[in-house]
Amino acid sequence: MHPELHEHDPDEVPHTHPEPGVDPHQPLHGGPRALRIGIGGPVGSGKTALVAALCRALGEELRLAVVTNDIYTTEDADFLLRNGVLPEERIRAVETGCCPHTAIRDDISANLDAVEDLEEKLGPLDLVLVESGGDNLTATFSKGLIDQQIFVVDVSGGDKVPRKGGPGVTTADLLVINKTDLAPMVGADLSVMDRDARARRHDLPTVFLSLAEDKQATPVADWIRGLVAARV
Amino acid sequence: MRAEARIVAAGDGRGGTRLAVLRGESPLLLRRTGRPADGWATVHLVGGAAGPLRGDELRLDIEVGPGARLEMRSVAASLALPGRPAPPSRLTITATVAGGGVLHWLPEPLIAADGCDHIAVTRVDVGEGGRLLWRDDLVCGRHEEPSGSVRQDTMIRYGGFTLYRHELAVGPGAPGWDGAAVLGGRAVGTLVAVGVGLPAGPAGPDAAVMPLAGPGMLATAVGADIRTVAGALDPLCEQPTLAPAV
Amino acid sequence: MSLASLLLLADGRLPSGGHAHSGGLEPQIANGRVRNVDGLAGFLRGKLATTGLVSAAFAAAACADVTRSAELDGGLDARTPSPALRKASRAQGRALLRAGRAMWSLPPIGREPHQPVALGVLAAAAGLTPADASIAAAHGLVTGSASAGVRLLGLDPYAVHALLARLAPECDRIAAAAAARAGDPVDDLPAAGAPLLDIGAEHHATWEVRLFAS
Ligand SMILES: Nc1nc2c(ncn2[C@@H]2O[C@H](COP(=O)(O)OP(=O)(O)OP(=O)(O)O)[C@@H](O)[C@H]2O)c(=O)[nH]1
Ligand SMILES: [Mg+2]
Numbered sequence: 204m205h206p207e208l209h210e211h212d213p214d215e216v217p218h219t220h221p222e223p224g225v226d227p228h229q230p231l232h233g234g235p236r237a238l239r240i241g242i243g244g245p246v247g248s249g250k251t252a253l254v255a256a257l258c259r260a261l262g263e264e265l266r267l268a269v270v271t272n273d274i275y276t277t278e279d280a281d282f283l284l285r286n287g288v289l290p291e292e293r294i295r296a297v298e299t300g301c302c303p304h305t306a307i308r309d310d311i312s313a314n315l316d317a318v319e320d321l322e323e324k325l326g327p328l329d330l331v332l333v334e335s336g337g338d339n340l341t342a343t344f345s346k347g348l349i350d351q352q353i354f355v356v357d358v359s360g361g362d363k364v365p366r367k368g369g370p371g372v373t374t375a376d377l378l379v380i381n382k383t384d385l386a387p388m389v390g391a392d393l394s395v396m397d398r399d400a401r402a403r404r405h406d407l408p409t410v411f412l413s414l415a416e417d418k419q420a421t422p423v424a425d426w427i428r429g430l431v432a433a434r435v
Numbered sequence: 436m437r438a439e440a441r442i443v444a445a446g447d448g449r450g451g452t453r454l455a456v457l458r459g460e461s462p463l464l465l466r467r468t469g470r471p472a473d474g475w476a477t478v479h480l481v482g483g484a485a486g487p488l489r490g491d492e493l494r495l496d497i498e499v500g501p502g503a504r505l506e507m508r509s510v511a512a513s514l515a516l517p518g519r520p521a522p523p524s525r526l527t528i529t530a531t532v533a534g535g536g537v538l539h540w541l542p543e544p545l546i547a548a549d550g551c552d553h554i555a556v557t558r559v560d561v562g563e564g565g566r567l568l569w570r571d572d573l574v575c576g577r578h579e580e581p582s583g584s585v586r587q588d589t590m591i592r593y594g595g596f597t598l599y600r601h602e603l604a605v606g607p608g609a610p611g612w613d614g615a616a617v618l619g620g621r622a623v624g625t626l627v628a629v630g631v632g633l634p635a636g637p638a639g640p641d642a643a644v645m646p647l648a649g650p651g652m653l654a655t656a657v658g659a660d661i662r663t664v665a666g667a668l669d670p671l672c673e674q675p676t677l678a679p680a681v
Numbered sequence: 682m683s684l685a686s687l688l689l690l691a692d693g694r695l696p697s698g699g700h701a702h703s704g705g706l707e708p709q710i711a712n713g714r715v716r717n718v719d720g721l722a723g724f725l726r727g728k729l730a731t732t733g734l735v736s737a738a739f740a741a742a743a744c745a746d747v748t749r750s751a752e753l754d755g756g757l758d759a760r761t762p763s764p765a766l767r768k769a770s771r772a773q774g775r776a777l778l779r780a781g782r783a784m785w786s787l788p789p790i791g792r793e794p795h796q797p798v799a800l801g802v803l804a805a806a807a808g809l810t811p812a813d814a815s816i817a818a819a820h821g822l823v824t825g826s827a828s829a830g831v832r833l834l835g836l837d838p839y840a841v842h843a844l845l846a847r848l849a850p851e852c853d854r855i856a857a858a859a860a861a862r863a864g865d866p867v868d869d870l871p872a873a874g875a876p877l878l879d880i881g882a883e884h885h886a887t888w889e890v891r892l893f894a895s
Contacts, residue, residue, distance in 0.1 A: 218683075218686070218785055218786075218806060218807050218808035219785065219786040219806075220784070220785055220786065221782065221783065221784075221785070221786055297701075298701050298891065298892070298893060298894040299700075299701055299892075300700050300701035300702065300703065300829065300832070300892060300893045300894065301829075301832040301833065301892045301893070302700055302832070305700045305701075306700070306701060309694065309696065309700075310694075310695075310696040310697070310698060310699070310700050310701075310776075311696060312696055312697060312698040312775075312776035312779050312780065313698050313701055313772070313776065313894070315779065316698075316772070316775060316776065316779075588872075590868060590872075596755070597755070597756070597759045597867075597868055598759060599759055599762065600756070600759040600760050600868065600872040601760070601762075601872055601874045602871070602872040602873045602874060603873070603874055603876070604730075604873065609730065610726045610727065610729070610730045610851065611723055611724070611725070611726030611727025611728065611729070611730055611731075612727060612730075613723070613727075614720075614722075614723025614724050614726055614727040615709040615714035615715045615720055615723055615724040615727070615877065616705065616709070616723075616724045616725075616726075616727035616728040616731065616732075616875045616877055616878050617727035617728075617730075617731060617875045617876065617877055617878075618876060618877060619709075619714050619877045623876050625876070636883065636887065637880075637883055637884045637887060640712070641712075641877075641880055642880060643763070643879065643880045643883035643884065645762045645763050645764060645879065645883060646764055647758075647759075647762055648758035648759065648761070648764075648767060649758070649759070653762040653879075655762070655876045655879055655880055656876075656880075657876050657877055657880065
């Protein structure tokens with residue numbers, strides 16, 4: 204039995220609480236659990252393309268698994284499978300009942316179950332990527348689910364996105380501005396985006412990327428390598 | 436009315452089935468029919484009076500011994516009717532199937548006529564290595580009449596564990612029975628199979644074959660009328676003759 | 682009992698995985714049986730009288746005696762012919778245990794119990810009564826599907842809540858009937874089945890595109 208943590212009135216119903224500060228979702232293995240990185244951002248900004256690139260870049264050097272949160276069942280997971288960047292047993296799809304942001308923020312249980320299932324099945328892992336379903340600029344990951352989050356926006360909506368802000372753009376540990384190859388076509392000014400991102404994010408890093416050109420997502424892969432190295 | 440019927444089927448030691456007991460009374464009259472040659476005994480419930488009517492208390496006991504193969508059918512649908520004001524009619528069926536025995540219960544549907552109040556209690560105990568097909572079809576009301584009340588209360592046990600426990604209530608007093616969670620139509624059929632493989636998965640738009648948590652399967656179908664249900668379940672009942680496991 | 686703890690347990694915002702389940706509604710919308718608030722009403726009434734009664738009884742039974750959890754879990758297996766529904770119930774049971782472990786001290790009852798068993802065990806750990814567990818079960822069942830209906834059909838949320846208010850007395854009645862049987866032997870506990878929910882769940886599990894896990 205856990206110790207009583209607060210004063211109970213004599214006529215109060217008997218109950219006990221767990222010790223505060225105890226992580227209710229412990230890793231299943233003794234060692235440090237995998238670094239969990241959330242990848243969020245609006246629909247079609249390139250989240251799955253980024254996951255695929257990271258699997259290509261890091262799949263050899265890190266023990267890696269992916270959880271996808273589709274609006275529909277397994278679209279993203281199927282993409283990763285088709286592209287052969289990760290074997291099937293390393294990918295899990297979570298259904299989100301019309302509310303992709305709920306599954307990564309308010310009720311993270313299905314995602315935690317998926318991560319735990321992967322760790323249990325595959326043994327200790329170094330890195331788990333959790334891709335959120337495409338959502339809006341306000342969707343962010345709960346810290347109960349992930350350690351660090353990447354927010355992916357693209358230039359095709361114009362250069363105003365960083366200026367609009369929102370929790371994803373302002374607070375993500377890494378902001379990725381993707382599809383820079385399209386900037387000239389949509390008249391997006393990357394220097395404006397860079398300036399606005401700095402203003403919103405202060406010291407937090409932002410990278411520009413074209414996954415069409417950089418199939419290894421080099422700056423993002425390097426950022427993750429740094430995080431993994433810092434943990435051991 | 437009170438009536439009891441009892442069947443005891445035993446293996447005759449030469450691959451055949453002997454009916455050690457075959458006793459019934461109206462409306463539970465039993466007749467041995469067909470198929471004596473291939474090791475099976477087939478028995479038909481031939482009825483004998485309209486009903487069940489309110490107040491009826493009917494009991495059927497079936498016992499299938501090791502090595503015996505018994506198929507039970509009925510010549511016509513049974514029609515639960517209101518009769519005079521009285522407590523619900525009740526039909527209690529108990530069946531035991533020993534290891535190495537086979538029982539097929541494949542009767543015609545029960546029809547819940549407007550105003551009826553009927554309870555069907557089924558208790559089946561299958562010993563380890565025994566086999567079973569147990570079919571129950573229910574039609575809620577005759578043509579274009581509202582359904583009467585029928586409650587089915589079924590428990591099928593295998594090797595001492597409860598494999599399948601199911602109750603179904605239709606008609607007045609059963610909220611939402613014809614809504615989109617329970618039946619969504621006026622006919623339903625179930626087939627429980629033990630020791631008999633059925634192809635699992637959806638079986639038509641309103642039917643599915645499901646592996647139970649224990650060693651058995653359930654096929655369920657619903658429909659606007661009994662034809663849809665029969666269309667889904669009848670083919671599953673035509674299993675290749677089951678050789679009793681010895 | 683602690684009313685506040687009961688409200689916590691019954692709150693749709695409890696992070697216990699419920700938001701991803703439509704409670705069998707999504708397939709019935711897809712096949713056209715539920716199109717509007719009336720259709721939803723028929724669905725919820727039937728669900729409450731069947732799965733609702735069973736869940737409420739098993740939650741109450743688990744709350745009354747947590748040492749019966751394993752036996753009750755087997756009883757739910759026997760009452761849940763659809764493998765898809767067994768999976769959904771166990772996934773929600775597991776998620777509920779995760780939330781419960783963070784809130785109260787739970788006895789060990791396995792990793793993936795059926796949802797009603799988990800609910801009963803949480804209720805007991807929170808110092809609640811079997812009747813509380815049973816009302817939380819019945820309430821959770823109808824509100825979960827109702828909210829899925831709002832999301833899937835774009836139903837007027839006020840019309841749906843008006844329906845839920847109309848169903849509240851029925852919910853109370855079912856929960857009370859269920860709680861009264863909390864001490865019965867497992868084989869004698871309610872077993873009301875809903876064939877269409879079983880069939881729908883099996884079809885739903887084969888879809889390539891679906892919004893809800895069940
Ligand atoms: N031109 C160009 N297209 C890209 C780039 N990155 C991704 N795309 C394309 O953008 C489309 C959407 O990419 P996804 O990776 O599926 O986007 P997503 O964010 O995962 O989308 P959802 O999961 O549906 O929210 C695909 O057709 C990609 O091929 C890029 O850098 N340049
Ligand atoms: Mg994607």
